[in-house]
Amino acid sequence: MRKVQTGQIIEYYSNTCRVAATDGIFKCRIQGRIELVVGDFVKIEPAEDSNDCDAMITERLQRITALYKSKDRVTKAVAANITRLGILVTVNPKTSLEFIDKWVVIALQSGIQPFIIFNKIDMLEDDAYRVLQNLYEGLDVPSFAISAKWQTNLKGLFSYLENQTSIFVGNSGSGKSTLTSALTGTEILSRELSNNQGVHTTSVSTLYQVGNNMQVIDSPGVRDIGIEHLDHAEILAGFKEINNFSLKCMFPKCSHQEDDGCAVMEALKHSHIEESRYNNFMNLNAAVRS
Ligand SMILES: Nc1nc2c(ncn2[C@@H]2O[C@H](COP(=O)(O)OP(=O)(O)OP(=O)(O)O)[C@@H](O)[C@H]2O)c(=O)[nH]1
Ligand SMILES: [Mg+2]
Ligand SMILES: [Zn+2]
Structure with missing residues (x-):
């Protein structure tokens, strides 16, 4: 590898990466402490002192997601x-x-x-x-x-x-x-x-x-997927039908359990919301910060 170029990480190990760039696929070392994952676009430079790597990752480009x-x-x-x-x-x-x-x-x-x-x-x-x-x-x-x-x-x-x-x-x-x-x-x-x-x-x-x-x-089989980084609103956004019904609950702070005028419970009773969806919604909510 001769010149500075942009590439994408196709595999990430603890201190090296495989990067697909215009000129080919390179094994790269990471300069400093850049947090990187598979899918990241990076800038790579020729590595001078490295014996087992072709290049060095010097910068991570902005992520879209x-x-x-x-x-x-x-x-x-x-x-x-x-x-x-x-x-x-x-x-x-x-x-x-x-x-x-x-x-x-x-x-x-x-x-x-x-x-x-x-x-x-x-x-x-x-x-x-x-x-x-x-x-x-x-x-x-x-x-x-x-x-x-x-x-x-x-x-x-x-x-x-x-x-x-x-x-x-x-x-x-x-x-x-x-x-x-x-x-x-x-x-x-x-x-x-x-x-x-x-x-x-x-x-x-x-x-x-x-x-x-x-x-x-x-990706490797996923054993534990913690969701502690989410909040209640983000969980609600993933339950479209519950979100829609919740807008009609009598109280804005309705917990969708025993509350009076809860439109979610009403929809559940009439099978407009699947039981599995409701239960998973409650379980996920219980797992995140309030
Ligand atoms: N009958 C059948 N077996 C399948 C099918 N797809 C995958 N398998 C088998 O299921 C087993 C596991 O498949 P993998 O592709 O290794 O599963 P994986 O999700 O990559 O597993 P991890 O890498 O451990 O996370 C293998 O024995 C596959 O042959 C399918 O459509 N039908
Ligand atoms: Mg696999
Ligand atoms: Zn409610």
């Missing part, structure tokens, strides 16, 4: 400049509805469009996901029912991901790497579910370029 998570009251970015967040949902391993609702909240709060990928349909009856698809589509969360392994129904998903930078989140074993392999056409080692030998659980997030107008990030 940043996806945050918190753990033990520490909040940190996990990926930058993402436009879509794909939540993988499977029956095995079982994805909880709370997992979906939590990621919808996190995505919307970060200015990222959430969508759902119902995976492993080859193992299920037709329309097994129909009820959930209807529920989330009514909430402006588009969804796709696919089989990543057998590459079924990928066409619609593929068009949806064009001109976007997307990240896939889902429990370990839900098929993020298998899907990334199918989209990129390169084989990414994936995890065997039933035996513990030859397990290929993804350990770092990697950004893949698909053709010249699609980017996908395969």
